[in-house]
Amino acid sequence: MTSWKFGILAGMIITIDGPAGAGKSTVARSLARRLGFMFLDTGAMYRAVTLAALRRKLPWDDGAALVDLAGRVRIYLDDDSVWLDGDDVSDAVRTTQITTLVKHAANNPGVREQLVAQQRAVVGDKNVVTEGRDQGTVVFPHADLKIFLTAGPEERARRRLRDFQARGERITLEEVLAKQNARDASDAERDVGPLVAAADAVQIVSDGRTLEQVIDQIEGLARACGERTGVRMS
Numbered sequence: 001m002t003s004w005k006f007g008i009l010a011g012m013i014i015t016i017d018g019p020a021g022a023g024k025s026t027v028a029r030s031l032a033r034r035l036g037f038m039f040l041d042t043g044a045m046y047r048a049v050t051l052a053a054l055r056r057k058l059p060w061d062d063g064a065a066l067v068d069l070a071g072r073v074r075i076y077l078d079d080d081s082v083w084l085d086g087d088d089v090s091d092a093v094r095t096t097q098i099t100t101l102v103k104h105a106a107n108n109p110g111v112r113e114q115l116v117a118q119q120r121a122v123v124g125d126k127n128v129v130t131e132g133r134d135q136g137t138v139v140f141p142h143a144d145l146k147i148f149l150t151a152g153p154e155e156r157a158r159r160r161l162r163d164f165q166a167r168g169e170r171i172t173l174e175e176v177l178a179k180q181n182a183r184d185a186s187d188a189e190r191d192v193g194p195l196v197a198a199a200d201a202v203q204i205v206s207d208g209r210t211l212e213q214v215i216d217q218i219e220g221l222a223r224a225c226g227e228r229t230g231v232r233m234s
């Protein structure tokens with residue numbers, strides 16, 4: 001349920017940030033289910049804007065057009081799917097093509113401004129587990145619990161490869177690793193909303209552990225936090 005924070009009614013916010021392939025989505029989605037919280041996959045929003053631009057054949061060097069588009073498209077997320085202007089694009093936003101192109105949206109400060117505002121609006125006063133790169137630093141700096149989840153590059157690339165293979169995409173481990181390195185650099189170097197751990201985040205390294213163990217650990221932290229703040233969980 002909700003609690004009072006700074007004189008306003010607010011839900012409990014758990015942020016999970018970190019690089020691609022650390023297991024954030026699986027961990028965040030499953031944690032949200034266990035706690036009965038809303039789940040917000042913010043990477044899907046950047047992907048949806050990228051897909052919208054691709055479908056409209058927007059030139060990638062036209063940053064202003066991308067900002068305009070980000071403000072006009074209707075992105076809707078539920079636990080398992082991503083919708084773009086009424087279309088189920090859950091698979092279409094996860095292709096390697098979108099993964100390569102998404103930097104144009106993610107590195108555009110105007111697009112980030114639009115999506116950050118949308119993220120705050122959909123969360124409102126709900127209890128949420130939100131995952132991305134800037135959730136604990138920029139979007140919800142007052143979050144109740146912040147997690148920075150990482151893993152070594154090879155471990156992350158192997159996990160990503162399994163995801164791609166499960167979707168029938170043909171790609172090698174070396175290709176996944178090269179793309180991942182490029183994306184890590186782009187995520188870490190941008191001026192607005194870079195990938196960086198919040199000073200008050202709990203840092204968790206998932207190497208050599210199952211995601212189930214990681215989820216158990218974060219669930220323990222979340223329930224302890226909920227007890228302190230009087231938030232009711234399932």
Ligand code: DC
Pocket residue numbers: 020042043044046047102103106131132133134135183187193
């Ligand atoms: O988590 P993901 O792979 O679906 O994210 C897709 C891209 O979006 C990734 O390159 C980083 C970017 N992103 C971001 O800049 N800020 C977020 N809050 C979430 C994702």
